[in-house]
Amino acid sequence: MSAVSDRLPAFPWDKLEPYKKTAAAHPDGIVDLSVGTPVDPVPEHIQKALIAAADSPGYPTVWGTPELRDALTRWVEHRLGAREVTHRHVLPVVGSKELVAWLPTQLGLGPGDQVAFPRLAYPTYEVGARLARAEHVAYDDPTELDPSRLKLLWLNSPSNPTGRVLAKEELTRIVAWAREHGVLVLSDECYIELGWEADPVSVLHPGVNGGSYDGIVAVHSLSKRSNLAGYRAAFLAGDPAVLGPLLQIRKHGGMMTPAPTQAAVVAALGDDEHVRVQRERYAARRAALRDALLAHGFRIEHSEASLYLWATRDESCWDTVAHLADRGILVAPGDFYGPAGDRFVRVALTATDERVRAAAARLTA
Numbered sequence: 001m002s003a004v005s006d007r008l009p010a011f012p013w014d015k016l017e018p019y020k021k022t023a024a025a026h027p028d029g030i031v032d033l034s035v036g037t038p039v040d041p042v043p044e045h046i047q048k049a050l051i052a053a054a055d056s057p058g059y060p061t062v063w064g065t066p067e068l069r070d071a072l073t074r075w076v077e078h079r080l081g082a083r084e085v086t087h088r089h090v091l092p093v094v095g096s097k098e099l100v101a102w103l104p105t106q107l108g109l110g111p112g113d114q115v116a117f118p119r120l121a122y123p124t125y126e127v128g129a130r131l132a133r134a135e136h137v138a139y140d141d142p143t144e145l146d147p148s149r150l151k152l153l154w155l156n157s158p159s160n161p162t163g164r165v166l167a168k169e170e171l172t173r174i175v176a177w178a179r180e181h182g183v184l185v186l187s188d189e190c191y192i193e194l195g196w197e198a199d200p201v202s203v204l205h206p207g208v209n210g211g212s213y214d215g216i217v218a219v220h221s222l223s224k225r226s227n228l229a230g231y232r233a234a235f236l237a238g239d240p241a242v243l244g245p246l247l248q249i250r251k252h253g254g255m256m257t258p259a260p261t262q263a264a265v266v267a268a269l270g271d272d273e274h275v276r277v278q279r280e281r282y283a284a285r286r287a288a289l290r291d292a293l294l295a296h297g298f299r300i301e302h303s304e305a306s307l308y309l310w311a312t313r314d315e316s317c318w319d320t321v322a323h324l325a326d327r328g329i330l331v332a333p334g335d336f337y338g339p340a341g342d343r344f345v346r347v348a349l350t351a352t353d354e355r356v357r358a359a360a361a362r363l364t365a
Contacts, residue, residue, distance in 0.1 A: 026328025053263035095232035104132035147181035158305030292360035
């Protein structure tokens with residue numbers, strides 16, 4: 001076991017513990033803006049769907065029920081503009097983090113293969129490469145990479161942590177380059193419903209892929225848009241030549257989304273109203289935190305989408321973390337997401353309205 005764990009970097013969040021203690025000592029309590037975990041209730045109709053499916057004594061299928069697959073294909077077409085999506089084009093997974101961490105291994109990648117991801121990125125992309133013993137490389141523009149050993153190219157739009165959105169033209173250019181060189185594109189689109197100053201586009205859109213899903217797969221999650229982080233509900237959509245073998249591997253590995261969660265996903269994807277309501281909550285919190293950070297002397301870059309503000313005071317990210325912790329506010333240091341983030345902090349919008357008001361008051365006092 002140590003041989004596997006030795007491949008992994010130190011768990012970054014452990015470094016934040018002293019600052020969390022400082023923030024928790026504030027007389028009015030901590031405002032934790034460090035992790036993007038939902039705090040609002042699961043919509044009632046989704047809870048009811050979960051409860052109605054609670055009597056599920058048998059094993060669920062890895063591919064999901066026909067009703068789930070119908071819901072996935074309908075949503076991909078309705079929300080992302082994809083065309084001619086069939087059950088072969090979708091695959092439920094047990095939360096997106098599990099998928100990101102184990103995908104290189106499940107694809108058969110290993111020593112000598114390369115996995116690429118953005119210069120500022122979700123740390124689990126690197127973890128996935130390390131678990132597979134593959135090499136990892138960070139990029140600013142993926143089309144400048146040497147494609148000779150590149151097997152898996154991660155895109156992330158809207159970005160975690162920066163909130164940057166890749167324009168349709170940029171996605172089109174990258175997809176064309178990857179196809180030319182036989183590189184599989186995995187597009188992490190888990191924040192696609194949370195565009196504020198930009199309208200994110202999926203790689204599944206025909207304007208990006210030319211009407212073909214060859215060599216492209218999109219990753220989607222219900223954690224943020226439906227507050228289902230605790231349900232572990234996510235799915236893949238795209239190239240059947242990729243998803244078919246993954247389905248067989250995941251069958252052997254028993255990677256099954258629980259039956260009650262499958263029923264909840266059907267209910268969640270069949271309703272747009274709860275997403276609109278949640279977006280409004282986040283938009284209000286974003287406006288309050290953005291105004292307060294700017295008033296406090298921060299500069300905010302990108303952040304046109306997703307659940308975060310990418311902010312800087314032009315100093316070490318750890319100095320900023322300490323500065324805010326003294327005010328009872330905990331944020332994530334930017335270097336968690338790569339060395340290029342060492343002068344930024346990531347500020348999550350996932351706190352209650354009351355806690356966001358408290359943070360704003362402390363920053364503008």
